[in-house]
Amino acid sequence: MPKVGIVYFTHTDITGELVNAAASEIEEAGLDIFLHRIKATEIVGGRFVNLDVFKNLNSCNAIIFASPTYMGGASAQFKAFADATSDFWESQEWSGKIAAGITSGAGLNGDQTSTLQYFSTLASQHGMLWIGIDSAYGNSEAALNRLGCQLGVVSQNEDGTAHLVDLATVKYLSRRVAKLAKQLLK
Template identity: 45%
Template sequence: MPTVSIIYFSGTGHTTKLAEAVAKGAASVAGVKANLIAISGDDIVKGRYQNDAVFTQLDASDAVIFGSPTYMGGPAAQFKAFADATGAKWYAGAWRDKIAAGFTVSSGPSGDKLSTLHYFFTLAMQLGMIWIGLPELPMNDRGINRLSSYSGVMAQAGQEPVDIAPNAADKLTGELLGRRVGEYAVKLKK
């Protein structure tokens, strides 16, 4: 059974909601298992992320989807600490040919979210992974990909009341990315 893991950090819960939507999309593909993993700040000791159980799950995954809020124009420090800990995987070529994708949430419509997605892309390329983008056109009446991002999913937190954001359209966009990754995980497993 192909496994799609979604590894993400969320400070105040918006990214968690988007991560859940992405997982829902991946799990909607027949035979795909979606595995949500939250990055905990408690696993960062003296600036270094360490959690062997998390890396065991990621090693066993066919696809890894990265998620973080955009903080100061890039991924949150907690996500970056996790990313730095993938250095051992880079050295061993352990994640080569796994599928990768990404999503981010921030307050503004732009908020420099593209920098975060491009960081995820660079990380995936360093690790030899295969990047899956988001081909959804924004010209639709459901708000799918309304922020017009093709590198990965962008969602906005600042527009809706805090307990609602990201809105249904952004979550649906996340779901579609998750489904696409799930479909490619199945294709690659054949």
């Protein structure tokens, strides 16, 4: 059975709300899930040190990266995780795995796309296959992919909770990841 890993950092839990919606959708599609929230205790001297997370991710067919966008990029906590993947970059253990991304921010254009670009670069460094959203921008506040980002899920919020349409968009992307992970195993 295909397995999807989601590794993420969240501070206010908006990204966590999006990740939980993604995980539920993947489980509903019949796939196994490995979910890991990056914790401060796993970062020592600026480096992510929980090697069990990498062992679990190595057994996944797809990995979704998620972090809020801070100052135009992924959080420092997520970056510590990403930098630690350089320890096995040369062996390309994630090559051929599906990758996707989720981010959130307070501004309508808070440079969230920069975070998704970073995630896709990280995935490319590891030889992964990046999956974006294959749904056209809906041209309305109520339509799927309301912010028009094809690279991954961008959520914008001002009230401390994920926007309902952004939750629908993350579910859509998660179904796509699940479908492609199943196809990859055929």
